[in-house]
Amino acid sequence: xxxxxxxxxxxxxxxxxxxxxxxxxxxxxxxxxxxxxxxxxxxxxxxxxxxxxxxxxxxxxxxxxxxxxxxxxxxxxxxxxxxxxxxxxxxxxxxxxxxxxxxxxxxxxxxxxxxxxxxxxxxxxxxxxxxxxxxxxxxxxxxxxxxxxxxxxxxxxxxxxxxxxxxxxxxxxxxxxxxxxxxxxxxxxxxxxxxxxxxxxxxxxxxxxxxxxxxxxxxxxxxxxxxxxxxxxxxxxxxxxxxxxxxxxxxxxxxxxxxxxxxxxxxxxxxxxxxxxxxxxxxxxxxxxxxxxxxxxxxxxxxxxxxxxxxxxxxxxxxxxxxxxxxxxxxxxxxxxxxxxxxxxxxxxxxxxxxxxxxxxxxxxxxxxxxxxxxxxxxxxxxxxxxxxxxxxxxxxxxxxxxxxxxxxxxxxxxxxxxxxxxxxxxxxxxxxxxxxxxxxxxxxxxxxxxxxxxxxxxxxxxxxxxxxxxxxxxxxxxxxxxxxxxxxxxxxxxxxxxxxxxxxxxxxxxxx
Amino acid sequence: xxxxxxxxxxxxxxxxxxxxxxxxxxxxxxxxxxxxxxxxxxxxxxxxxxxxxxxxxxxxxxxxxxxxxxxxxxxxxxxxxxxxxxxxxxxxxxxxxxxxxxxxxxxxxxxx
Numbered sequence: 001x002x003x004x005x006x007x008x009x010x011x012x013x014x015x016x017x018x019x020x021x022x023x024x025x026x027x028x029x030x031x032x033x034x035x036x037x038x039x040x041x042x043x044x045x046x047x048x049x050x051x052x053x054x055x056x057x058x059x060x061x062x063x064x065x066x067x068x069x070x071x072x073x074x075x076x077x078x079x080x081x082x083x084x085x086x087x088x089x090x091x092x093x094x095x096x097x098x099x100x101x102x103x104x105x106x107x108x109x110x111x112x113x114x115x116x117x118x119x120x121x122x123x124x125x126x127x128x129x130x131x132x133x134x135x136x137x138x139x140x141x142x143x144x145x146x147x148x149x150x151x152x153x154x155x156x157x158x159x160x161x162x163x164x165x166x167x168x169x170x171x172x173x174x175x176x177x178x179x180x181x182x183x184x185x186x187x188x189x190x191x192x193x194x195x196x197x198x199x200x201x202x203x204x205x206x207x208x209x210x211x212x213x214x215x216x217x218x219x220x221x222x223x224x225x226x227x228x229x230x231x232x233x234x235x236x237x238x239x240x241x242x243x244x245x246x247x248x249x250x251x252x253x254x255x256x257x258x259x260x261x262x263x264x265x266x267x268x269x270x271x272x273x274x275x276x277x278x279x280x281x282x283x284x285x286x287x288x289x290x291x292x293x294x295x296x297x298x299x300x301x302x303x304x305x306x307x308x309x310x311x312x313x314x315x316x317x318x319x320x321x322x323x324x325x326x327x328x329x330x331x332x333x334x335x336x337x338x339x340x341x342x343x344x345x346x347x348x349x350x351x352x353x354x355x356x357x358x359x360x361x362x363x364x365x366x367x368x369x370x371x372x373x374x375x376x377x378x379x380x381x382x383x384x385x386x387x388x389x390x391x392x393x394x395x396x397x398x399x400x401x402x403x404x405x406x407x408x409x410x411x412x413x414x415x416x417x418x419x420x421x422x423x424x425x426x427x428x429x430x431x432x433x434x435x436x437x438x439x440x441x442x443x444x445x446x447x448x449x450x451x452x453x454x455x456x457x458x459x460x461x462x463x464x465x466x467x468x469x470x471x472x473x474x475x476x477x478x479x480x481x482x483x484x485x486x487x488x489x490x491x492x493x494x495x496x497x498x499x500x501x502x503x504x505x506x507x508x509x510x511x512x513x
Numbered sequence: 514x515x516x517x518x519x520x521x522x523x524x525x526x527x528x529x530x531x532x533x534x535x536x537x538x539x540x541x542x543x544x545x546x547x548x549x550x551x552x553x554x555x556x557x558x559x560x561x562x563x564x565x566x567x568x569x570x571x572x573x574x575x576x577x578x579x580x581x582x583x584x585x586x587x588x589x590x591x592x593x594x595x596x597x598x599x600x601x602x603x604x605x606x607x608x609x610x611x612x613x614x615x616x617x618x619x620x621x622x623x624x625x
Contacts, residue, residue: 203556325530329523364525430526
C-alpha cells in the first residue's frame with residue numbers, strides 16, 4: 001500500500017474512532033458511564049470485536065447539519081464472541097450528538113440486526129441515546145420503526161438482549177420492550193415514554209427522573225427490566241452468564257456443561273414446612289436440586305410471588321417456574337402471570353425444557369386485581385403452558401388448589417411428567433373453605449358449630465388433602481419422596497430429550513396479550 | 514429462612530397464610546364506591562371557567578365547569594339532576610388528578 005493511502009486510512013480511522021471527542025468523553029465518564037467502545041470491549045471476549053460501518057455518514061442537509069461530522073453516526077456496530085458464542089452487537093455512542101437516532105444511525109442498527117437473523121446469532125443492543133435526531137425529522141421516526149419491525153421479525157428466531165446504559169426515552173423504549181431480556185443499571189438507566197419535565201408542565205405532577213423511570217422502578221414496579229445491576233461491570237457479568245444458559249438461535253439447544261451435584265445450604269426435607277400456611281423460600285428448593293445449586297434468577301424483584309430463572313440439571317439448561325410462598329403466599333396475580341407467561345414462551349421458542357414447582361393457594365382476590373384484568377392476564381399463563389411443546393415437568397410440593405393447580409402446568413395443560421411430594425394437597429380449595437361450603441348446614445345447625453367445623457375440616461383434610469386422589473385418577477404420575485426429586489427430574493429430562501409434539505398448522509395463535 | 518422481615522398474613526379461600534407483601538400490594542388502594550355527586554378531576558389541567566355557584570339548581574348534562582387539559586377544552590357536566598352544594602374549583606387554577614372540584618346533591622329519580 002502506498003504511504004499516502006496508508007496515511008489517509010489511519011487519519012480517517014482515528015477521526016471516526018475518537019467518537020464525540022475528548023470533552024464529550026470526559027463528560028460521559030464523569031456521569032459514571034463507560035464509552036460505547038469500552039462497553040463493547042468489556043462485554044465481548046478480548047480482541048473478538050470486529051466493527052463494521054465505521055465510516056457511515058449522515059445525509060441530513062437541513063439546519064446546517066451538512067457542516068456537522070458525526071463519527072459513525074453515533075452508533076458502533078459489529079460482531080464478536082462472548083465465552084466463544086458468536087453475537088451481533090451495537091452500542092449507541094452518547095458522546096456523538098447525544099447518541100441521537102438519525103436515519104443512517106438506524107440503518108446501521110437494522111443492518112447488523114439483519115445479519116444476526118441470517119447468521120442465527122444473538123443480538124445485543126446497548127442503548128444510550130437522547131432520542132430522535134430532531135433535525136432529521138420524520139426520517140428518524142422511520143429509523144425507529146424499521147428497528148421495531150426487525151425486533152418483531154427476530155423474536156423467537158435469535159435471542160435479543162437490550163442493555164439500558166443511559167437515557168432511553170420516548171419511542172426508543174419500544175425496541176427494548178420488544179426484546180427478550182432488558183438489563184438496567186442503578187442510577188444510569190432511565191426509561192420512560194414521557195419525561196418528568198413534560199409531566200410537570202402538562203399534568204402538574206412532580207417526580208424525579210429516577211422515581212419515574214430509573215433502574216429500580218423498572219426492576220421492581222413496571223417489570224420492564226429483567227436484570228438489575230449496581231454498576232456496568234456487574235451488568236456485563238450478568239449478560240455473560242445469561243449467554244451460557246441460552247442457545248444461539250431457535251434451531252439449536254443451549255450448550256450442555258459438565259454435570260455437577262448441588263451444593264445446597266439446606267437439606268431439601270428441611271426447607272419446606274409441612275404446615276401449608278407456613279412460608280419458605282422456593283429458591284432454596286431449586287438450589288437443593290439443581291447443578292452446583294446455581295439458580296440464575298430472572299426478574300428477581302418484580303412480582304416476586306412467582307420465581308423464574310435458569311438452572312441446570314445434569315448439565316442441561318432448564319427454565320424453572322415456581323410459586324414463591326414467601327411472597328403473597330405464592331399466589332398468581334396480574335403481574336406474576338405476565339412474568340411467568342413471557343418466560344415460558346421464551347423457553348419454548350429456544351428449546352429449553354420447563355420445570356414447574358407448584359405450591360399455590362390460588363389467584364389473588366381483590367377489586368384491584370379484578371379491575372386490572374386478572375382474567376385476561378391470568379389466561380396468558382394457561383396459553384403459554386398449553387402452547388409450549390418443549391419437555392414440561394411439573395412437581396407439586398404442597399398446595400395445588402383450584403385454578404392455580406390447573407394453571408401451573410398441570411397434566412391437563414399437557415405436562416409430560418407430573419410428580420408430587422407426599423405432602424402435596426391437590427384439591428379444588430383448601431380444607432377449611434371446602435368444608436365450610438359442603439357442610440355448611442351441618443356446621444350451622446350443630447349445637448357447637450366451632451367444634452363441628454374443626455371435626456369436619458380434620459376429616460376432609462385426612463381424606464382429600466393429599467396427592468393420592470389425583471394419583472388415583474392418573475393426574476399425577478408418581479408420588480416422589482423429597483430426597484428423590486433430583487433423580488426423578490433428571491430422568492424425566494433425559495428421557496424426553498428427543499420429544500416431538502406436532503400441533504395443527506396455523507399462521508399464529510392469538511394469545512390474550 | 515434468613516429473611517428478617519416480619520411476616521404478614523394473607524387470607525385466601527378462608528385460609529390465613531403467613532407471608533411477605535410486595536411493595537405494590539402493600540401500597541394498593543382500598544376500593545371505595547364512587548359517589549355520583551362528588552365530582553373529582555379525572556385529568557390534570559387548568560380550570561377555565563366556573564359556570565355555577567353553590568345553591569344553583571342543575572339538570573343532568575348541564576355544563577358546570579370548563580377544564581383545559583391536554584390542549585382540550587373539556588366541559589364538566591352534571592351527572593344527575595340536583596343542587597350544587599359546594600364549588601371547590603377556582604377559575605385559572607391548576608388542578609391535579611383526583612382533586613375534588615364540586616359537590617352536587619342529586620335529586621332522587623322518580624324510579625328510585
